[in-house]
Amino acid sequence: xxxxxxxxxxxxxxxxxxxxxxxxxxxxxxxxxxxxxxxxxxxxxxxxxxxxxxxxxxxxxxxxxxxxxxxxxxxxxxxxxxxxxxxxxxxxxxxxxxxxxxxxxxxxxxxxxxxxxxxxxxxxxxxxxxxxxxxxxxxxxxxxxxxxxxxxxxxxxxxxxxxxxxxxxxxxxxxxxxxxxxxxxxxxxxxxxxxxxxxxxxxxxxxxxxxxxxxxxxxxxxxxxxxxxxxxxxxxxxxxxxxxxxxxxxxxxxx
Numbered sequence: 401x402x403x404x405x406x407x408x409x410x411x412x413x414x415x416x417x418x419x420x421x422x423x424x425x426x427x428x429x430x431x432x433x434x435x436x437x438x439x440x441x442x443x444x445x446x447x448x449x450x451x452x453x454x455x456x457x458x459x460x461x462x463x464x465x466x467x468x469x470x471x472x473x474x475x476x477x478x479x480x481x482x483x484x485x486x487x488x489x490x491x492x493x494x495x496x497x498x499x500x501x502x503x504x505x506x507x508x509x510x511x512x513x514x515x516x517x518x519x520x521x522x523x524x525x526x527x528x529x530x531x532x533x534x535x536x537x538x539x540x541x542x543x544x545x546x547x548x549x550x551x552x553x554x555x556x557x558x559x560x561x562x563x564x565x566x567x568x569x570x571x572x573x574x575x576x577x578x579x580x581x582x583x584x585x586x587x588x589x590x591x592x593x594x595x596x597x598x599x600x601x602x603x604x605x606x607x608x609x610x611x612x613x614x615x616x617x618x619x620x621x622x623x624x625x626x627x628x629x630x631x632x633x634x635x636x637x638x639x640x641x642x643x644x645x646x647x648x649x650x651x652x653x654x655x
Contacts, residue, residue: 405477406425406427406477406479406480408423409425409426411426412424412425412426417457417461417476418461418465420461420464420465420468420474420475420476421475421476422457422475422476422477422478423475423476423477423478424477424478424479425477425478425479425480427479427480428453428478428479428480428483429449431480431481432448432449432452432453433445433449435448435452435633436448436449436452443563444563444566447563447566447567447570448570451567451570451571451574452574453478454571455521455524455571455574455575455578456478456482456483457476457478457483458520458521458524458575459482459483459517459518459520459521459575459579459582460476460478460483460484460485460517461476461485461520462516462517462518462519462520462521462523463476463484463485463513463514463516463517463520464476464485465516465520466512466513466516467485467487467505467513470505470509470512470513472487472505473487474486474487475487481637485517507597507598507600507601510593510597511594511597511598514590514593514594514597515590515594517582517590518579518580518582518583518590521574521575521576521578521579522575522576522579524571524575525571525572525575525576525579528568528571528572528575529549529551529572532551532552532553532554532568535553535554536554537551537552537553537554538551538552539551539552547573547577549572549576551568551569551572553565553568584618584619584622585611585614585615585618586615586618586619586622586638586641586642586645587611587612587615587641587644587645587648588641589641592611592615592645595611595614595615596608596611598611599611599614609649612645612646612648612649613649615641615642615645616642616645616646616649617642618642619638619639619641619642619645620638620639620642622634622638622642623635623636623637623638623639623642626638
């Protein structure tokens, strides 16, 4: 949902989906590979990259379709650690243009657009679970954390169908677990942006600072928890997000 474009390259992949322009920066593929299991087979790594691509594209498509519902012309960019959906450049016109003001979203509309991304991922996860059930498999809940679901495919021994089981597991993991993480009130995650909108509604003068304080505290808390759980990547990620939020605080709220 952020509007800072990575510089175009000759290796960008461009296409349209439901009439919405999509640009994929090469760093998206590089980071997706680095997040995968580099010790696995090439096929397993390829499946992981495909799952990440489909899942993040569905997420951003949820944002984009909600934006279009409210009269904006969205575009999608996938890069580095994820992507964003934003209005096309003509919506950032300056004086003399009424397009930008005509399509400016209300607070409620902004929240709807922000929720539509994780919601699209949750919907994809539900589709996968329903498909398993309709095909004769089994789905249910488990008490384990963070994997609180279980499933059995109607194809026999998981050892004989390892790649299929792995694909389904990764689809559920990315769309459920990443979706829940994305709803945390940490900037610039969707949850952090929702917190900003809500805080500004409650207090237009101090709302932004309050949202950054929330983002800093929650981000730091998640980083410490992840470190205790030996989830190094998650700890580094949220540590960086917490520090970024702290740096953005207005000087009067730091002391």
